Amino acid sequence: MCIGGRAGSHRDWHGVDAMSRKSIGLRTWLIQRLSAVYMMLFVVCFAIYFASNTPSSFLEWRTMMANSFVAITTTLFFLSLLTHAWIGMRDVLMDYLHADSIRLALLTIVGFSLLGGAIWIMKILLTVSV
């Protein structure tokens, strides 16, 4: 049994269905890189934008974040971050934890925490109004 390794059917046993397992790994690899590219672009752009329009009061800060473009691109940043963190944490936990029960418990905690974070940040950023 391989928790977190997405063992679908009994054919996955001992890598018999190696092709689909490889393509799942490839998909994960791609998601990790696409989310990284988006975060890199966002952080650089946001840092430049923030440095050139640094808000000096609550109202200015809130006005900046209430802008739909800023709010949506920032939400996308956090969703990329949480997805990226899920793949990274999953890889780390699967490398160091080999007992199925502990692995499943921690992966569940991490997964639900990240899902909660996604809902939390959407609630915050998508309801900001001036």
Added chain:
Amino acid sequence: MENKKRPVFLDLTRIDMPVMAVLSFAHRITGVLMFISIPVAIYLLGLSLSSPQGYETVTSLFDSGLFRLGILILLWCFSHHFFAGIRYFMLDLDIGVDVINGRRSAWCVLGAGLAVTVIGMVLML
């Protein structure tokens, strides 16, 4: 069956680790540290946007030395992870895969991460 009696040598203090290994390990540590700080970041972002009092609370946190230290550690985590990520992109594109260039780029990543952290430290002083 896996041979459970096979010799395993994993004394990390005695293995001579190349700089690429240090980099790879640092990539993981910085990632996990940033993962742990995500809820704090979301909480502070929400607080700063919630009310003028919340905004004041968050901005006044920067007066605390401990908070600044935390920000600096996270800045190192972020910049290291960022540059190491660019290095992994280049390796994916078959750029600098050989030992000499791999070693060179690994040192560059370590240096760039520390450089950004020092710049941040100077800006915060």
